[in-house]
Amino acid sequence: MGNERLFVITGAPGSGKTTVVLKLAEILKHMGFSVGGMYTREVRSSGNRVGFEIVDVATGKIGTLAWVGYGSGPKVGKYLVNLRDLDEVGVRAIESASQFDVIVVDEVGPMELKSRRFKEAVRKLLATGKPSVLTIHYRASDELLDEVRRIVSGKSIVVAPENRDRLPIELAEKIRSILKGSARIE
Numbered sequence: 200m201g202n203e204r205l206f207v208i209t210g211a212p213g214s215g216k217t218t219v220v221l222k223l224a225e226i227l228k229h230m231g232f233s234v235g236g237m238y239t240r241e242v243r244s245s246g247n248r249v250g251f252e253i254v255d256v257a258t259g260k261i262g263t264l265a266w267v268g269y270g271s272g273p274k275v276g277k278y279l280v281n282l283r284d285l286d287e288v289g290v291r292a293i294e295s296a297s298q299f300d301v302i303v304v305d306e307v308g309p310m311e312l313k314s315r316r317f318k319e320a321v322r323k324l325l326a327t328g329k330p331s332v333l334t335i336h337y338r339a340s341d342e343l344l345d346e347v348r349r350i351v352s353g354k355s356i357v358v359a360p361e362n363r364d365r366l367p368i369e370l371a372e373k374i375r376s377i378l379k380g381s382a383r384i385e
Contacts, residue, residue, distance in 0.1 A: 204377060205325065206370055207351045208334045210358035216334040219358055220305045222367035223332060223374075224256060227301055230375055233257075235299030236331075237292040239264055239306055250278065251310065253285060255292035256303055262288035265310050273313040280310045285317060293320040301330045301374055307344065308336035318343050325350065330374045 208216050217238055224234045235257045242250040250266035262284030263270075270279035289311065296302035302324055311317050321343060324331055335344055335355070348355070358366065 204328060204330045205347075205350055206330075206332045206373070207347055207355040208332065208358055208366075209337045209355045211337060214358040214360075215363040216358050217305050219363055219366045219370075220303050220332060220334060223370050224301075224303055226367055226371040227374060230371065232300040232375070232378060233298075234301050234303060235292065235296035236303035237289045237305070238303065239308075239311075242266075253289045255288055257292065257295070257299065260288055260292075264289070275309045275313065278310065280313045282314050285311060285314050290314065290316045290320045293317075293324055296324065297327060297329070299329075300378055301332070302327075303332045304334070305332075306334040306336060307339075307347065308334075309339050312339070312341045312343065322346075330377050332370065332374075 208219060210216050217240060220238055227234050237253055237255055239251050239253050241248050242252055251264040253262045253264040254260070263281045264285055265275065265278035265280045267277050268279065270281050272280040272282045274280070293302070293304060304321060304324070307321060321333075325347070333347060335347060356366065356370075
């Protein structure tokens with residue numbers, strides 16, 4: 200995949216990466232494009248983060264990605280990763296995304312990278328040439344993340360307070376020009 204069709208968003212935890220991706224998906228849908236893939240979101244209880252859910256962008260199906268002290272999967276920090284839900288919701292969402300105009304994967308991070316199937320799905324996605332938006336954990340290290348960083352030649356988009364409100368619109372315009380460009384006669 201050429202790096203002009205892959206958009207990699209990074210930033211510190213809490214910087215707004217997921218918010219940017221969700222707003223971008225809504226804008227693209229309003230433009231008439233179909234969006235598939237997955238995103239993760241925090242689960243809080245009494246003000247404390249207790250876990251993460253994984254959501255299929257197209258269907259809204261929800262699974263548990265990780266929970267504090269709950270489950271039997273690999274451990275990432277204080278969380279136990281639920282590989283079954285990750286594969287059944289997240290990986291399936293990525294694998295079915297070929298039917299959509301744009302694919303989003305939020306996030307390719309330490310928890311998701313515990314799944315071999317997740318890594319395979321992301322690699323296949325990168326080979327499709329479809330416009331794709333990936334968020335990556337800014338400090339995570341993995342051979343897949345190294346591949347992604349190489350593809351975009353270090354030109355990741357860093358979310359910060361000064362750009363997070365305009366990023367979804369800017370990215371939607373770039374993706375629209377890519378999608379319309381193939382059909383446009385100049």
